[in-house]
Amino acid sequence: MEHLIAGFANVLTPATLIWVAIGVGLGYTLGAMPGLGKATGVAIAIPLTFYLEPVVAIATLIGIAKGSTAGSAVSAILLNTPGEPSSAATALDGYPLARQGKAQKALKMALFASVIGDFLATLLLIALAAPLAAYALLIGPVELCAILFFSLTFIGGLAGGSMIKGLIAGALGVFFATVGLELETFIPRMTFGALELDEGISLIPMAIGMLAVAEMAVQAGKMRELDSAAAGIADGSDPDDRRVTSSDWRRCLPAIGRGTAIGSVVGILPGLGASVGSFFSYGVTQRLSKTPEAYGTGMLEGVAASESADNAVVPSSFVPLFALGIPGSVVAAILIAALIMHGLTPGPRMFTQQPQMVADIYAAMLAASLIMLGIGLVGQKFFALVIRVPMRLIIPVVLFLCCIGAYMDSNSIFSIYVMLFFAVLGYFSRKLGFSFVTFLIGFVIGPNLELTFRQSLQILNHDPTRLAGHPVAVAFLVLTVLTVVGIAFSNSRRAVRESLAARAATSNPRKLEEEPR
Amino acid sequence: MTDIPKRHALQVMLAATLGLAMAGLTPAAGWADETYPTRPITLLIGYAAGGQTDLVGRGVARVLSNELGVPVNVVNRPGSGGLVATQVLQRAQPDGYTVLLQGHSVINADPFLVAQADFKPDDFEYAGMITAFQLSLATQKDAPFDTIAEFVEWARDNPGFTYGSLSPLARLYMEEIAEAEGLQANILPLQGGGDMINALLGRQVVLAWSGGIHYRYPDELKSIATTTTYQRTTLILPKGTPRPILERLSDALATAQDDEDFKRVTDSADVPIFYMNLDEAAEEVRHSYAANMEIFEAAGIESR
Numbered sequence: 001m002e003h004l005i006a007g008f009a010n011v012l013t014p015a016t017l018i019w020v021a022i023g024v025g026l027g028y029t030l031g032a033m034p035g036l037g038k039a040t041g042v043a044i045a046i047p048l049t050f051y052l053e054p055v056v057a058i059a060t061l062i063g064i065a066k067g068s069t070a071g072s073a074v075s076a077i078l079l080n081t082p083g084e085p086s087s088a089a090t091a092l093d094g095y096p097l098a099r100q101g102k103a104q105k106a107l108k109m110a111l112f113a114s115v116i117g118d119f120l121a122t123l124l125l126i127a128l129a130a131p132l133a134a135y136a137l138l139i140g141p142v143e144l145c146a147i148l149f150f151s152l153t154f155i156g157g158l159a160g161g162s163m164i165k166g167l168i169a170g171a172l173g174v175f176f177a178t179v180g181l182e183l184e185t186f187i188p189r190m191t192f193g194a195l196e197l198d199e200g201i202s203l204i205p206m207a208i209g210m211l212a213v214a215e216m217a218v219q220a221g222k223m224r225e226l227d228s229a230a231a232g233i234a235d236g237s238d239p240d241d242r243r244v245t246s247s248d249w250r251r252c253l254p255a256i257g258r259g260t261a262i263g264s265v266v267g268i269l270p271g272l273g274a275s276v277g278s279f280f281s282y283g284v285t286q287r288l289s290k291t292p293e294a295y296g297t298g299m300l301e302g303v304a305a306s307e308s309a310d311n312a313v314v315p316s317s318f319v320p321l322f323a324l325g326i327p328g329s330v331v332a333a334i335l336i337a338a339l340i341m342h343g344l345t346p347g348p349r350m351f352t353q354q355p356q357m358v359a360d361i362y363a364a365m366l367a368a369s370l371i372m373l374g375i376g377l378v379g380q381k382f383f384a385l386v387i388r389v390p391m392r393l394i395i396p397v398v399l400f401l402c403c404i405g406a407y408m409d410s411n412s413i414f415s416i417y418v419m420l421f422f423a424v425l426g427y428f429s430r431k432l433g434f435s436f437v438t439f440l441i442g443f444v445i446g447p448n449l450e451l452t453f454r455q456s457l458q459i460l461n462h463d464p465t466r467l468a469g470h471p472v473a474v475a476f477l478v479l480t481v482l483t484v485v486g487i488a489f490s491n492s493r494r495a496v497r498e499s500l501a502a503r504a505a506t507s508n509p510r511k512l513e514e515e516p517r
Numbered sequence: 518m519t520d521i522p523k524r525h526a527l528q529v530m531l532a533a534t535l536g537l538a539m540a541g542l543t544p545a546a547g548w549a550d551e552t553y554p555t556r557p558i559t560l561l562i563g564y565a566a567g568g569q570t571d572l573v574g575r576g577v578a579r580v581l582s583n584e585l586g587v588p589v590n591v592v593n594r595p596g597s598g599g600l601v602a603t604q605v606l607q608r609a610q611p612d613g614y615t616v617l618l619q620g621h622s623v624i625n626a627d628p629f630l631v632a633q634a635d636f637k638p639d640d641f642e643y644a645g646m647i648t649a650f651q652l653s654l655a656t657q658k659d660a661p662f663d664t665i666a667e668f669v670e671w672a673r674d675n676p677g678f679t680y681g682s683l684s685p686l687a688r689l690y691m692e693e694i695a696e697a698e699g700l701q702a703n704i705l706p707l708q709g710g711g712d713m714i715n716a717l718l719g720r721q722v723v724l725a726w727s728g729g730i731h732y733r734y735p736d737e738l739k740s741i742a743t744t745t746t747y748q749r750t751t752l753i754l755p756k757g758t759p760r761p762i763l764e765r766l767s768d769a770l771a772t773a774q775d776d777e778d779f780k781r782v783t784d785s786a787d788v789p790i791f792y793m794n795l796d797e798a799a800e801e802v803r804h805s806y807a808a809n810m811e812i813f814e815a816a817g818i819e820s821r
Contacts, residue, residue, distance in 0.1 A: 181600075350566075455705050
């Protein structure tokens with residue numbers, strides 16, 4: 001606690017706050033633009049933060065993640081095109097509100113719900129991560145190997161429509177992680193003599209290629225449709241249509257509370273994603289309502305429920321990352337690279353070794369929530385204009401930033417080749433329905449999976465019956481099998497339900513991409 | 518909101534500038550040395566967080582940061598007992614913004630053991646040494662042996678025991694003992710002292726070489742043998758780093774000797790502070806490299 005107070009003292013300086021504000025503002029802008037999500041924003045921005053102090057850099061990146069999650073509501077409400085899939089539920093009632101001339105009211109409620117959800121979930125992260133980390137030290141290589149195996153299967157099964165494709169993508173991710181020097185013998189593997197590959201494939205150019213460049217290629221393919229989707233929306237004449245009244249607050253607060261709780265739980269479980277959180281929260285609020293039939297015609301509670309859950313997922317998805325070093329989402333996976341690069345190794349030891357730095361990051365995260373409120377209120381008119389920028393102007397700017405970001409990772413042109421390679425892979429994984437989420441998480445946990453597996457073989461003396469001495473590992477292996485069987489059964493049903501939800505969420509031609517959580 | 522394309526173009530530019538501002542604020546690599554350092558320094562550690570080298574490294578990072586006035590970020594690049602980090606350093610820009618803190622066995626011993634690691638003393642620059650530590654064979658307090666001889670007796674009756682290895686050298690020690698005495702050992706690769714402590718406390722290994730971090734657990738762990746030679750924690754830089762930068766780092770490192778906090782850190786792992794400046798450090802690396810070459814050749818140990 002004393003660390004947290006000192007953390008606020010460290011963070012509440014003009015320089016830090018300006019960078020956090022830039023991060024949130026950038027995120028909000030990116031989120032508002034269709035196709036540019038939080039993962040994209042964070043991936044491009046990591047190399048740009050090399051020159052900042054660690055806490056400032058991490059806070060800026062987390063600000064981008066938070067800002068873009070909130071910003072995606074802007075295009076959902078104004079264009080009926082969610083900036084990110086997780087705001088699809090926001091569009092269900094937000095767009096009808098905008099058509100009724102209540103765009104400003106909907107935008108403001110979306111922002112308030114986002115900020116509240118985000119702030120409370122950050123408090124939850126602070127409360128949960130350190131105690132969980134204390135238990136993590138009881139876990140040895142055998143147990144860790146089983147847990148990693150379980151998370152990968154779980155994520156592979158949930159991300160995207162097909163479990164087989166999800167698992168294939170995850171396995172490919174692990175495969176690409178094996179490129180480079182073998183850690184025990186120092187022998188290069190699959191580098192084909194390229195010295196640049198000795199240190200392995202770098203996550204940043206890979207993530208920029210898979211997430212940003214590939215997405216821009218997809219967006220370029222439907223540029224016309226997106227440009228023509230922009231439609232003028234007039235504000236209503238009643239001043240109450242432009243602000244959130246106290247009666248609106250009374251109606252929406254329970255929805256926000258539920259949304260925050262649902263989003264937090266969904267965030268902690270790996271692989272579920274912000275879309276699941278926002279749709280689940282929207283569904284619960286609708287079911288509890290006295291007038292469920294009115295949803296979809298412009299209910300403010302719907303916007304509040306969806307956005308609060310959507311934003312609560314982001315901080316709570318850092319709980320497994322901070323406590324155990326296991327990334328539960330793409331943003332968390334990309335943040336691992338940033339944290340390590342800035343001298344903080346996520347995992348249980350982080351709390352004992354650098355309590356002050358962790359507390360500083362917590363303080364910066366809380367500050368980012370409040371800054372988001374300010375930036376959102378001031379900037380909503382501006383962001384409303386930004387989303388109308390034609391795609392043909394956005395795409396070249398983003399591609400330019402991608403190249404800079406990839407190049408800065410190693411100061412070598414090789415990184416740009418890596419980026420292009422994975423851009424092609426990312427493009428086809430989108431077109432063919434392979435989950436790049438699972439791929440990236442597989443890539444990030446790959447080295448640890450390999451190491452713990454090898455350690456397990458040594459500890460068990462190559463004798464599977466010795467597993468009996470590791471009940472935790474056995475439990476997770478059983479869970480893995482159960483998950484595979486369970487998801488295989490429910491996957492076909494889920495695919496049908498999701499395609500229905502996607503059709504309801506977007507009446508315009510933009511296809512709902514799978515969840516890049 | 519009417520559609521005015523020119524205004525929109527401006528807004529995109531504005532959004533892009535926000536991003537570029539981050540890039541634009543940064544000085545180019547290889548900036549003039551008189552002003553060194555002007556931006557954060559990356560301090561590589563060749564082990565995972567939580568071990569003796571990591572502990573000392575974080576202490577050194579704090580001292581350097583205070584002296585030089587820029588953040589010094591500790592970045593763990595575990596693998597092959599520091600060889601991976603050494604290779605990363607070797608290929609880094611020689612601008613003083615990437616440095617490695619590592620026991621000098623990575624240069625004076627590992628190249629004789631690992632064929633792929635062809636490092637020589639002259640492939641690097643040195644900015645000083647700060648601590649000298651001995652390796653100890655650590656085990657659980659209640660282990661049924663107190664000396665190497667008793668361990669070998671015990672190991673004969675317990676084939677398939679697990680031994681934790683942090684480096685090529687640690688692996689070599691056990692392989693030589695096992696071959697000479699006919700023992701059957703499972704060698705568990707570990708990425709750092711933190712992992713080693715967990716493996717010892719969690720009874721996943723019966724024995725491991727420790728750089729001193731196990732002294733923090735006097736109630737749970739004990740040493741059964743200690744090497745007579747010292748490893749020196751050395752601040753290593755890429756070949757071609759300008760001498761003024763090395764001097765600046767060497768002077769900053771020297772202040773760690775009188776730093777109360779740093780002393781507290783090293784005491785906790787029973788590591789004596791033993792400072793050497795840049796020239797003494799370079800001489801020590803060369804001298805010990807030549808001495809080890811004779812030893813390994815005489816013993817007929819070949820790198821692989």
